[in-house]
Amino acid sequence: MTLRDIAVSNLRRRKAKALFVLAGLFIGVSTVVLLLSLVQAMKQNINHKLEMYGANILILPKTENLSLTYGGLSLGGVSFEMQEIKEAELDNIKNIKNAVNIAAVGPMLLSPITVGDKRILIAGVDFQAFQMLRPWWSVKGALPDEEGALLGADAARILGLTTGNSFKVNNKEIRITGVLETTGSQDDGIIFAPLAMTQELLGKKGRISMAEVAALCTGCPIPEMVQQISDVLPGANVMAIQQVVKGRMETLNQFEKFSYGVSALVLLVGSLMVLVTMMGSVRERTVEIGIFRAMGFRKSHIIQIILLEAAIISGIAGILGYLAGFSGTKLLIPFFAEGHGAMVPFNPVMAAAAFLLAIFVGLGSSAYPAFMASRLDPNEALRAL
Template sequence: MNLRDIAFGNLRRRKGKAFLITIGLTTAVAAFVLVLTLILSLRHTMDEQLSSYGANLLVTPPASDVTLSYGGATIEGAASGQVAYLGDTELQAIRALPPDQVVGVLPILLAPLEVEGRRFLGLGTELAQAEERKAWWKVEGRLPQKDNEVLLGLNVRNELGLETGESIRVAGQDFVVSGVLWETGDQEDNLILLDLPVLQELTGIQGRYHLIEVTAARSDAVEPLLAQMTRELPQAEVTALRHSIEFTNQSNKALADFGLAITALIVIVAGFVVATTMLMAVKERQKEIGIFRAVGYKQRHVASLVLIEAAALSAVAAGVGIALGAAGAWATPQLARGLSLVFVFDPLVLVYGTLLAFILGLTASLYPAWRAAGLEPSLALKRI
C-alpha cells in the first residue's frame, strides 16, 4: 500500500464530493475543448472559403503604366497599347505551383472595345472559373458558352439598354448578350466580359495577359506563395492582396477572443468550485489527517494525498471533458442548421485539454493541500 491507494480509497468513500469536483473540472475542460475545436473548425472553414473572397495574389507585368487595383483597372495604358504583358511562360510557371497551395489561376486580358461608337473595356478570362472564385458575382441569364456570346456589366447594360438574348456588335463582330453581371459595386460593372480565347481572337493578342490572379488555398499559404512566386517570376511583379486574409484573421481573432473569454470565466468558476469542495473535504477529514500525522506522515505526505486525489479526478475530467467538448463541437453544425462549419479535431486539443484539467485541478487544490498539511497531529486526540 502507498499514498495513492489511500487517496483512491478516500475518493471511493467520498463519491459525492469526488463527483462534484469532477463535474467542475469536466465542465471547464469540455468548454475549453468545445470553444477551441469550434475556433479551429471555423478557422479551417474560413480558410477553405478563402477562395470565395477572390484572389489574394496578383501578378502584373513589371513597370507597367497601368494603374491596377484588384477587381478592376484604370486601363488608359491598355487602351493606348503602351502596356507590358505577361506571357505563357509566367502563366505556366504559376500553374506549376503546388496544387495544395493554389486553388485558382485566372489569366486576364484587357482590351478597349468599341460598341455603337462608344468605347468600353473588354475583359477576357476563364469565365466559368472566375464565377467559381468570385462568390459575389450574380449572373442574370448565363455565362457565355459560345464564341459569339458576351456577358455585360450592369453599367454597360444600362448604358446600351440591352437585355439578355439581344444582339450586340462588338469591335465589328456580332455577339449575343448571354447574361448580365448584377451590380458588384466594382469596376466589373463597367466591363464587357468574354471568354479569354474569344477576346484573344477579337484583338489578335495571343499568349499575352495584363494580369494573372492567383487564389491561395489557405490564408497561411499566401506569404510562402508570394515569396516563391517573387523568386520564380523575376520578370513580373507579385502583390499579395491582404484584405481578404486580414478579414479572415480578424474574424478568427474576434471569435477566438470571445470564445476564450467565456472559457476563462467557466474555468475560474470551476476552479472556485474545486477549491471550495476540496477545502470542505479537508475540513471533514481533520481527525483522519491528524491520525496520519500522528503515525508519522510528514506535511508533504498529507499534501500529496490531496494532490493525488486532485490529479486522479483531473484525469477523469480530462477524458470525459475532452470527449464531451469534441462531441459538442461536432454536434454544433448539426444543431445550428445553416451554420457552414467543417468539423476539425486537432490532436493538440487532446494535449491542451489534458493540461488544462491537470493545471486547474492541481492549482485549485494547492490551497486545500496546504491547509491539510498544516493540520496538527494532535487533532487525532481531539473530539471533533
C-alpha cells in the same frame, strides 16, 4: 496498502465531495473543449466561405507608374498602354511550393474598344476559372463558349444591348450570350469575352494584362504564396488582396479571443470550486491527517495523498469533459455554422490537451489545500481526541 489506496478509499467514501470537485472541473473542461472546438469548426467554415469570395492574389505587370484612380473614380493619367505578361509564364505558378493551395488562376487581357460610339473596356477571360474567381456572378443568359460575350449590367444598359444581340469589334460580329446581374463592382461596366478570341481580336496572342489567383486557404500562408509566385514570375507584380486576408484574420482572431476569455473565466470558477471543496475536505479530515502524521507520515506523504485524490478526479473530469465538449460541439455546430466546411473531427491533440488541462487545474487548485494539510500539527489531532 499504499498512499494511492488511501486516496482511492477516501474518494469512495466521500463520493458527494468528489462528485462536486469533478463537476467543477468537468464543467470547466467541457466548456473549454466546446468553445475551442466550435472556434476550430467555425474557422474551417469561415475559411471555406471566404474562399468562395474568389480571388485573393493579383498578378499585375511591373510598372513604374502610380495609379490615379480611387474608389473607381479615374483622375486621369491612366493609360491602357500597359505592360503585359506572357500567358505561358502563368504555368510556372503550378510549380510553387504551395501549388496545392491554388484553386484557380484566371488570366485576363484588358483593352479599350469602341462599340458603336461608346468607348468600353473588354476583358478576355477564362470563363471556367472565372466561375471560381467570381462565384457570386449571376448571369441572365449563358456564359460564352469559344465565341460570344458577356456584358456587365452597366455596359449592357449604356450600350443598349441585351442577351441575343450582337455588336461589332474590328469587323468581327460578337453575339451576346448573357448579361451579368449588377455586382456593384467594376465588372458592371465591362464586356467579358473568351480570352483566346479577345487575344486574336486585339492581335495580342499569348499576352495577358493581369491574372487573378484564388488560393484555397485554411490557414495557408498568403504572404509566402505571394513571394513564391513573385519568384516564378519575375516580370510581374504579385500582391495579396489585403482586405480579404486581414478581414478573415480579424474575424477569426476576435472570435478566438472571445472564446479564450470565456474559457479562462469558466476555468477560474471551476478551479475556485475545487479549491473551496478541497479546503473543506482538509478541514474535515484534520483528525485523520493528524493520526497519519502521528503514525509517521511525512508532510510529503500527506501532500501526495491530497494531490493523488485531486489527480484521479481531474483525470476523470478531463476525459468526461472532453467527451461532453466534443459531443456538444457536434450538436451545436449546425446552429453556428451553416453550409459546408463545418466539420468536427476527433482531435487527439485537443483530447490530450483537455486531459492535461484538467490535471493542471485540479492539481493547481489542490496545491494550497494539500500544503495546508501537510502543515497540520499532529499534536492538534491528539488534542482533538
